[in-house]
Amino acid sequence: MDLFEAVFHGIIIASTPLVFAAIGELVVEKSGVLNLGVEGMMIIGAVCSFVVTIETGSYVYGVIAAIISGSIAASLFGFVTQYFLSNQVASGLSLTIFGLGMAALIGQSYTGLSLTEFPELNILTLNNIPILNNILFSYDYLVYVSIFLVFAVYYFLNKSKFGLILKAVGDNHDAAYSLGYSVKRIRFFAILFGGACAGLGGCYLSLVQTPFWVENMTSGRGWIALVIVVFSVWRPLWILVGAYIFGGITIIQLHIQGIGINIESQYLSMLPYIVTIFVLVFISTNKRRLTNNSPACLNKIFNADL
Amino acid sequence: MSKKFIGGLLLAILVGLAFYYQAIKGEDVVIDDGVTKVGFIYIGPIGDMGWSYEHDKARLAVEAEFGDQVETTYVESVPESQDAERVITELAQDHDLIFTTSFGYMNPTLKVAEAFPNVKFEHATGYKRNDNTSIYSARFYEGRHLIGLIAGGMTKTNTIGYIASFPIPEVVRGINAAYLAAISVNPTVEFKVIWLNTWFDPGKEADAAKALIDQGADVIMQHTDSPAAMTVAEQEGVYAFGQASDMIAYGPNAQLTSIIDNWAPYYILRTKDIIDGTWKSTDTWGGIDSGMVELAKISDKVPTVIKNLVEQANEGIVNGTLHPFTGPINKQDGSVWLVEGEVASDGDLLGMAFYVEGIDGMLPN
Numbered sequence: 251m252d253l254f255e256a257v258f259h260g261i262i263i264a265s266t267p268l269v270f271a272a273i274g275e276l277v278v279e280k281s282g283v284l285n286l287g288v289e290g291m292m293i294i295g296a297v298c299s300f301v302v303t304i305e306t307g308s309y310v311y312g313v314i315a316a317i318i319s320g321s322i323a324a325s326l327f328g329f330v331t332q333y334f335l336s337n338q339v340a341s342g343l344s345l346t347i348f349g350l351g352m353a354a355l356i357g358q359s360y361t362g363l364s365l366t367e368f369p370e371l372n373i374l375t376l377n378n379i380p381i382l383n384n385i386l387f388s389y390d391y392l393v394y395v396s397i398f399l400v401f402a403v404y405y406f407l408n409k410s411k412f413g414l415i416l417k418a419v420g421d422n423h424d425a426a427y428s429l430g431y432s433v434k435r436i437r438f439f440a441i442l443f444g445g446a447c448a449g450l451g452g453c454y455l456s457l458v459q460t461p462f463w464v465e466n467m468t469s470g471r472g473w474i475a476l477v478i479v480v481f482s483v484w485r486p487l488w489i490l491v492g493a494y495i496f497g498g499i500t501i502i503q504l505h506i507q508g509i510g511i512n513i514e515s516q517y518l519s520m521l522p523y524i525v526t527i528f529v530l531v532f533i534s535t536n537k538r539r540l541t542n543n544s545p546a547c548l549n550k551i552f553n554a555d556l
Numbered sequence: 557m558s559k560k561f562i563g564g565l566l567l568a569i570l571v572g573l574a575f576y577y578q579a580i581k582g583e584d585v586v587i588d589d590g591v592t593k594v595g596f597i598y599i600g601p602i603g604d605m606g607w608s609y610e611h612d613k614a615r616l617a618v619e620a621e622f623g624d625q626v627e628t629t630y631v632e633s634v635p636e637s638q639d640a641e642r643v644i645t646e647l648a649q650d651h652d653l654i655f656t657t658s659f660g661y662m663n664p665t666l667k668v669a670e671a672f673p674n675v676k677f678e679h680a681t682g683y684k685r686n687d688n689t690s691i692y693s694a695r696f697y698e699g700r701h702l703i704g705l706i707a708g709g710m711t712k713t714n715t716i717g718y719i720a721s722f723p724i725p726e727v728v729r730g731i732n733a734a735y736l737a738a739i740s741v742n743p744t745v746e747f748k749v750i751w752l753n754t755w756f757d758p759g760k761e762a763d764a765a766k767a768l769i770d771q772g773a774d775v776i777m778q779h780t781d782s783p784a785a786m787t788v789a790e791q792e793g794v795y796a797f798g799q800a801s802d803m804i805a806y807g808p809n810a811q812l813t814s815i816i817d818n819w820a821p822y823y824i825l826r827t828k829d830i831i832d833g834t835w836k837s838t839d840t841w842g843g844i845d846s847g848m849v850e851l852a853k854i855s856d857k858v859p860t861v862i863k864n865l866v867e868q869a870n871e872g873i874v875n876g877t878l879h880p881f882t883g884p885i886n887k888q889d890g891s892v893w894l895v896e897g898e899v900a901s902d903g904d905l906l907g908m909a910f911y912v913e914g915i916d917g918m919l920p921n
Binding site: 253256257260263264267354357358361362363364455459460461462464465466467468469470471500501504505507508509510512513514515516519 | 600601602603604605633717723748749750751752753754756757758759760762763764766767768770771773782783784787788790805806916917918920921
């Protein structure tokens with residue numbers, strides 16, 4: 251692999267946890283719920299998948315464990331916010347604190363262990379075009395799952411009946427309710443989906459990227475995922491763009507330093523955040539795009555009894 | 557309405573559980589005179605398997621040494637911000653001795669120390685102290701010298717990757733020490749340094765290690781706290797050195813050795829001073845001779861020639877005949893820092909803010 255391919259490869263790997271977590275949160279927010287517990291659900295997915303993979307020796311079980319544990323963590327949030335109508339911001343924040351502590355507890359006896367390399371996908375090999383092969387087909391299958399998931403969510407939200415119902419719930423829950431849709435149930439399932447995705451993002455960190463378990467290993471990636479959702483203006487395909495830009499700047503700045511180009515490293519570390527702020531400012535200048543895409547009932551509690 | 561009430565209750569329980577967990581992680585202290593209470597503040601989680609992990613091992617050693625005479629408390633993952641001052645103040649209410657174990661706690665520690673003159677403070681790796689604040693650090697650069705020798709001897713691509721955290725003297729000194737040692741055995745060696753501006757972010761540390769390997773490095777050194785780089789080195793089939801703690805579990809084939817921080821003897825000594833009432837504000841900078849800096853077992857992959865070289869250097873450092881910073885050494889810009897035979901003063905080392913000649917790249921301010 252030459253340097254270009256290596257950089258490209260690095261970008262995809264660094265971005266994939268963000269893609270997972272952000273696409274899940276997008277669906278949650280589209281249904282009108284703001285779940286700030288992404289970081290907590292990610293870390294729980296990371297630790298559970300790691301523990302299960304170590305115990306069973308199977309990555310498949312590990313990934314399934316990430317999906318299940320992320321959903322369970324999310325269901326806590328779902329119950330308190332949907333059925334007991336507690337404040338979403340406070341519940342999300344406590345889910346993050348709870349998740350970090352809980353994960354540390356679960357993972358206590360699993361620090362110091364590491365895994366073998368995650369299996370790469372070798373089905374589609376184009377041996378005669380090595381560059382394309384390295385750039386397109388040299389990843390683990392979770393990378394392809396993440397990209398597939400983004401397109402699936404795009405299709406779901408824009409082309410399917412259920413997607414339209416979900417968006418209706420997010421935009422005007424009273425109207426959706428009066429049409430006979432169960433706002434709470436739909437939101438609850440969206441929250442579960444968000445948790446499963448965040449769990450997958452976490453397991454990508456602990457099974458593929460690092461791959462081991464230490465406390466606090468998500469180091470704020472859950473918050474970046476939340477930023478990427480806003481960055482995308484709640485449009486699924488832009489999640490990919492946002493996540494890859496963010497991961498891309500991170501990786502490229504590492505390589506710039508390694509090559510020895512003289513830029514202050516603090517600026518380079520700041521770069522992803524500066525770009526994000528710049529884009530956010532740029533987005534808010536276009537009121538129409540913002541109001542057309544952002545869910546109108548985001549973070550509003552739905553009060554009607556079922 | 558009752559649903560709302562139950563919801564509120566559940567939320568309260570959830571929050572309460574979270575705080576309860578945070579609380580039980582640090583053991584609660586019962587106020588009871590006659591028992592010496594020692595507090596510790598860590599920058600990372602105790603499960604980071606590196607820096608904070610070693611400090612906590614030393615805390616446990618203090619407990620084991622003094623038994624019922626001493627109670628210890630720790631608070632982990634404390635950011636180097638306003639939070640640090642708050643946590644130190646909280647501990648100062650009912651502790652006799654407080655260890656603040658990261659460079660960035662320097663100013664908060666001094667500030668709290670002035671407000672609590674009866675409490676004794678120990679700040680790691682800083683340079684400011686007062687009547688009730690001691691400072692202590694280890695001469696990690698001695699360990700860096702030894703691993704630099706190994707790295708210079710082991711690299712085939714003549715490229716050594718270095719994952720650095722913050723551009724503070726401690727880290728810069730480590731890079732310079734390792735580089736000087738590496739070129740002394742292999743004059744063609746080149747250092748690639750990547751600054752992460754964080755002590756602990758396993759994902760980023762792993763990305764940096766991959767970037768360095770992709771750019772041709774076949775030996776990785778790190779000055780960040782998690783074993784991520786070691787794990788990547790193991791997967792990619794290159795060599796690496798553990799940081800702060802023995803990381804052999806993460807890189808059975810990759811690890812050449814680790815620099816181990818052994819704080820236990822110092823923590824036990826200072827706690828004893830408190831018990832005996834003989835504590836004084838001191839400035840300690842212990843090296844290999846004091847046991848504060850240790851090397852893990854050197855890998856069997858390292859040839860005997862190099863092992864002998866390391867052994868000699870180790871002896872030289874212990875008996876004082878070898879100093880890793882002995883002239884002639886020029887600064888990166890070519891100006892003279894140390895003339896032939898001159899040994900760097902501790903003051904120079906503590907304030908080191910320049911690369912030595914031969915290291916490419918710009919040192920961030």
